[in-house]
Amino acid sequence: MGAVLDGIKVLDLSRVLAGPWATMTLGDLGAEIWKIEQPGAGDDTRGWMPPSVEGISTYYLGANRNKKSLAVDIGRPEGREIIIELARKADILVENFRPASLRKFKLTYEDLKAINPRLIVCSISGYGRGHELEERPGYDFIIQAESGFMAITGERDGEPMRLGVAFIDLVTGMNAVQAVLAALYMRERTGEGQWLDIGLNDSALFLLANVASGYLNTGKEHGRYGNAHPSIAPYQIFACSDGRIAIAVGTEEQFRRFCRVIGLAHLSDDPRYATNRKRTEHRDTLLPLLEQHFASLSLPALLAELRAASVPAGEVRSVGQALTSDIAALRQSVVSVPAPTIGSFRSVRSPLRMSASPSREPTPPPAIGQHTDAVLAEHLGLGPEQIERLRSSGAIG
Incomplete structure (x- = not known):
């Protein structure tokens, strides 16, 4: 039996971390991921270094395995038309554009639903959509501060502290995957897709868990305890x-x-x-x-x-x-596959372990536009001359 999402196609219009983390996880589960990148620049994280290996950002490597990269200029009419045609073929679309940009490119959920009623559209943003703050950009560090997490992290008498990774981005990506899988299940029952509105701030407040419950039901602030626990000792x-x-x-x-x-x-x-x-x-x-x-x-x-x-x-x-520990070895947590540009690509295996439908063996994160020609030929039926004409016009890279 293959991976659980074999045959599912994901159009990935997201960048940086929350969206790419979600689509990488869907790729681990077997979905085909079409990662759309701006020709030349690509995903923002390609430039986030050090650290890097052979000039490639390890930040980018950490969130983009199991994907196919297409270099498409969405700002050009021909580029937007490619996105529309791919959306017509896709099961899921993940994006983290600002709403004004979606309206400009005519890629709102209502626009996409009209061309593909079965499409599940997952919008990831800082503060959710449909209100006066929907255009405010969302950054993990800022939301760690705004959500109260920094106020409860650090030494009792020290400065508020951020966690060592962008965990709100990561949890938001995980929440997006949960919502996508639930929407796929619902689509099996109704035949229709739906819109998923996933916000970093929502994820952060939900993740406060017992700390939120404590404040909401007693009115008392939690404070910082360093590495200690407010309710358990030692x-x-x-x-x-x-x-x-x-x-x-x-x-x-x-x-x-x-x-x-x-x-x-x-x-x-x-x-x-x-x-x-x-x-x-x-x-x-x-x-x-x-x-x-x-x-x-x-x-x-x-x-x-x-x-x-x-x-x-x-x-x-x-x-x-931790990565070389006995439990990491027993669980085969670190996987390695050949990669043309860096020799071998090492990453942490997906934590989703299923007996009947194992996760896909990872493929290295792609170069910008590495799969543009192949995907356009296979899924849109474009021939070499059509692809070259699009490249000459600047619509693809």
């Missing part, structure tokens, strides 16, 4: 004599086992620390005591003993250590 990083360890003790039984393993069994009998609530209330006395004790312990032996006792614990690793 739940943070401790420095051992030869490394750092992350501890997550969520139950009373785990706390008893934890205290026994580290050689402080008496703490579990102390009434100040008998329950999780009491431990969080008395964290100011508990945590300094633990920090002092951990400084004398060796990380490898401690980690082995905690895991043997089923106490949640892990070594604080670098990215390189």
